[in-house]
Amino acid sequence: MKTIRMIAAALFAGAVLTPLLAQTEEAQLPGVGRTDLLRADLGTPGREVIQVLVEFAPGVTAPWHAHPGEEIAYVVEGQLEYTLQGKLPLTLNAGDTLFIPQGTSHTAKNVGSGKARELATYIVEKGKPLVALDE
Numbered sequence: 001m002k003t004i005r006m007i008a009a010a011l012f013a014g015a016v017l018t019p020l021l022a023q024t025e026e027a028q029l030p031g032v033g034r035t036d037l038l039r040a041d042l043g044t045p046g047r048e049v050i051q052v053l054v055e056f057a058p059g060v061t062a063p064w065h066a067h068p069g070e071e072i073a074y075v076v077e078g079q080l081e082y083t084l085q086g087k088l089p090l091t092l093n094a095g096d097t098l099f100i101p102q103g104t105s106h107t108a109k110n111v112g113s114g115k116a117r118e119l120a121t122y123i124v125e126k127g128k129p130l131v132a133l134d135e
Contacts, residue, residue: 031060037119041126050122050130056080056110064107064134069124071100073108078116081109105134 038051047069056062056078073082075092082098083089085105092098100106110116122130 079112
């Protein structure tokens with residue numbers, strides 16, 4: 001019974017600490033802020049929805065990365081230039097949206113004169129890291 005309690009405690013600690021550590025890593029990107037808004041299971045087993053508000057300081061570029069599912073980006077404020085692997089850059093203004101297919105490497109840069117914010121909604125595989133940086 002003691003072994004079962006120790007295993008359960010370790011699993012619980014891993015479940016709680018892993019997302020916190022992932023947030024800390026992303027929060028350390030200079031000029032990029034992130035506020036987690038929603039995380040919920042979907043009706044499809046093994047899939048979840050995650051919604052995040054991402055803020056970019058002027059001139060900041062997010063590193064090339066991909067997600068284990070689809071992303072819908074909605075520009076809330078400012079002007080962001082998105083580049084998806086194999087595509088020409090696309091500039092979006094407040095009110096514009098973009099669909100990013102699963103596993104597509106991409107980057108975003110604040111090309112406006114002030115702060116830029118996007119509402120990112122991810123439909124992803126549950127339990128996988130939300131962001132995979134390109135090597």
